[in-house]
Amino acid sequence: MRNPSVQTKTHGINLAGNAPLEAAKINKTQSVVRRTSFIVLGVYFVVLLGVVGTHFFFLSQERKLIAEGGQLRRDIAGLSSIETLLETVKSRTTVATNILTSSPQAPERLLAEVIRLAPAEASIAEVNTQEGKFVISLNLPDSATVSELFKSIADSQFSSIFLDGLSKTTRGVYTVTLSVQ
Amino acid sequence: MQLNTEIKLPTREALKSNSRHFIIPLLVFLVITVLSVTFGRSSFNNIFATRERMLQFKVENATLSEKRNTLAELDRTILTRQAQVSLLAVPSASSGPAALSAIRTRAFERNINITEVKLSEKQGVQKGARETGIILEFEGGLGAIIDLIDNLKTAAPIVKISKIKMVGAEGLPTLSADLDLLTFWVGLPTNLPAANQPIANLNQKDLELIREMEKLKIGVGQTIEPAPPAGKSDPFTE
Numbered sequence: 001m002r003n004p005s006v007q008t009k010t011h012g013i014n015l016a017g018n019a020p021l022e023a024a025k026i027n028k029t030q031s032v033v034r035r036t037s038f039i040v041l042g043v044y045f046v047v048l049l050g051v052v053g054t055h056f057f058f059l060s061q062e063r064k065l066i067a068e069g070g071q072l073r074r075d076i077a078g079l080s081s082i083e084t085l086l087e088t089v090k091s092r093t094t095v096a097t098n099i100l101t102s103s104p105q106a107p108e109r110l111l112a113e114v115i116r117l118a119p120a121e122a123s124i125a126e127v128n129t130q131e132g133k134f135v136i137s138l139n140l141p142d143s144a145t146v147s148e149l150f151k152s153i154a155d156s157q158f159s160s161i162f163l164d165g166l167s168k169t170t171r172g173v174y175t176v177t178l179s180v181q
Numbered sequence: 182m183q184l185n186t187e188i189k190l191p192t193r194e195a196l197k198s199n200s201r202h203f204i205i206p207l208l209v210f211l212v213i214t215v216l217s218v219t220f221g222r223s224s225f226n227n228i229f230a231t232r233e234r235m236l237q238f239k240v241e242n243a244t245l246s247e248k249r250n251t252l253a254e255l256d257r258t259i260l261t262r263q264a265q266v267s268l269l270a271v272p273s274a275s276s277g278p279a280a281l282s283a284i285r286t287r288a289f290e291r292n293i294n295i296t297e298v299k300l301s302e303k304q305g306v307q308k309g310a311r312e313t314g315i316i317l318e319f320e321g322g323l324g325a326i327i328d329l330i331d332n333l334k335t336a337a338p339i340v341k342i343s344k345i346k347m348v349g350a351e352g353l354p355t356l357s358a359d360l361d362l363l364t365f366w367v368g369l370p371t372n373l374p375a376a377n378q379p380i381a382n383l384n385q386k387d388l389e390l391i392r393e394m395e396k397l398k399i400g401v402g403q404t405i406e407p408a409p410p411a412g413k414s415d416p417f418t419e
Contacts, residue, residue, distance in 0.1 A: 037209040044213050051224045058231040065238035072245035073376045079252040080373060083380065085260040086252070087370040092267035093387040095310040095367055096394065099341055108330045108342045115327060124323055124356060127347040139351060173351065 110134050110180060114161075117152045119145045125175055134180040135164065139173050146174050153178075241377050248380045255382070263383070263391050269337045270394040273369045275302060276338040277313035280364040283336040283398075284317065284329075291329050293321035303363075310365040315340070317360045323349070326358050333362075337397035340364045 076083070107129040115124075118138055122145060125137035140146050146166070153161050158180060165177035272279060277300045288295050297318035303311070321329070326347065333340050344361035374380070383391070 033203075034205050037206045041209045041212060044216070048216060048221060048224075051221060051228065055224050055228050055231065058228055058235065062231055062235050062238065065235055065242060069238060069242050069245060072242060072249055075249045076245060076252065076376045079249070082252050082255050082257055082260060083373055084370060085257070085264045086255065086380070086383070087373065088273075089260065089263045089267045089383065089391070090387065091309070091367050091370065092271040093383070093390050095271050095365055096267075096339060096390055097386070098309060099339060099365060100390075106342060107345050108333070111345055112327060112331060115323075123351075124347055124349040125351070126349070127345060129346075130344040130361075139349070169351075171351075 107134065111136075113156075113158075114178070114180060117149065117156055119148045119152070121145050122149065135177065136180075137165075137175055137177045139175055141173060143174065146176060149176060244377055244379050248376070248378075251380055251382055266391055266394045270339050270397055271310065272338050272366045274366060275311075275313055276364040276366040277302070277315060280313070280336065280338050280340050280362070281315060283338070284315070284333065284340070284362075287329055287332050287336065288319060288321070291321065291325040293319050293325050293329055295319045310367050313364045313366065315360075315362040315364060317362070318357070319360070320355050320357050322354055323347075323356055326356060330360070335396060335398055337394070338364050338366070339397070 111127065111129055111134075114134070114136055119140070121141050122138045125139045126135075127137075128135045138149065140149060160181045162179045162181070163176070164179050165175070167175045169175065281298060281300065285295060295317060297316075299314075299316040301314045301316075303314055319326075330342065330345065333342065341363045342360065343363055344359070346359040347356045348358075349356045
């Protein structure tokens with residue numbers, strides 16, 4: 001028997017459960033996910049469109065550059081006669097520079113300088129000169145001229161003139177052989 | 182108190198319903214993945230490749246533009262004159278005969294008697310040029326020979342003395358001399374450099390050299406005047 005005075009707290013079970021609430025929650029979540037997905041897809045398409053657009057922009061720029069290059073090449077081809085002249089001149093100046101710089105001590109310069117040292121009475125017996133070697137034999141009429149020659153050599157700018165030989169002929173002519181390094 | 186708690190396992194339908202929620206995000210993910218792999222990646226690769234090519238074209242065009250401007254700025258008349266001067270100094274064909282002519286003229290002017298001449302074409306290219314060797318034997322006074330040798334510096338084409346040998350006899354005013362010379366020539370350019378090859382204008386050193394070349398004097402006989410018609414009447418005057 002149930003005692004009416006005794007109040008009992010019944011813990012009933014909601015048979016419906018939280019189904020409507022959860023369903024609403026799920027629906028909401030589903031809607032958010034769906035929207036987000038579409039937004040992401042939309043953004044992705046925009047980005048993809050941007051990438052494709054950039055690609056086409058770059059391609060058009062490349063075409064412009066190719067066309068510009070082609071025009072420049074045609075312009076250069078039109079100036080080929082001037083380029084030929086320039087190449088002709090440059091090849092010759094290069095060669096001339098090589099020739100002129102390759103012989104710092106040309107034999108003719110050395111010859112002129114050594115002969116300038118010789119007294120007026122001296123005559124050449126023999127000269128043999130080539131790059132790196134210079135030998136000269138001078139005939140001198142007397143010892144005073146020999147002495148004059150040696151003095152002018154000592155006063156000269158040459159740092160190495162060697163006396164290779166000094167002889168006197170029966171006729172009293174002195175022959176001085178000098179080598180210049 | 183007795184609680185009737187019955188745990189219900191999700192049914193297949195419930196699972197199906199729940200998984201349906203993920204279909205759209207999954208499809209979006211798949212679409213993004215597929216498009217990224219197929220379209221996006223190749224687009225990105227193409228963009229980078231195109232950008233790289235563009236950079237190359239830009240560099241090449243800058244070179245081409247610089248070359249075009251350099252060539253356009255050059256004065257054809259001055260350049261033609263410079264080419265003529267440089268061709269006299271370093272001819273486009275064997276320079277031996279021209280050099281010999283220049284030396285002979287100078288020797289003649291100084292009463293130097295040339296007794297023997299040897300001309301030889303050197304094989305190969307030395308220092309970017311072909312060489313012609315000239316060996317001269319001559320007789321003359323010392324002053325005249327020294328003057329001749331000194332004067333060869335102003336001869337066109339350029340000659341380089343490689344050996345001098347002189348022998349004098351006691352009591353004789355003349356000397357016998359052997360002179361070994363080299364003269365140089367370079368063929369005309371047959372091919373121009375590629376269009377995208379940078380080109381440099383003549384520098385100060387080149388211009389100074391050309392000014393020096395202008396001072397060189399050509400020997401008589403380098404330009405051959407056509408002989409007047411002889412033996413036949415001119416058919417055009419009749």
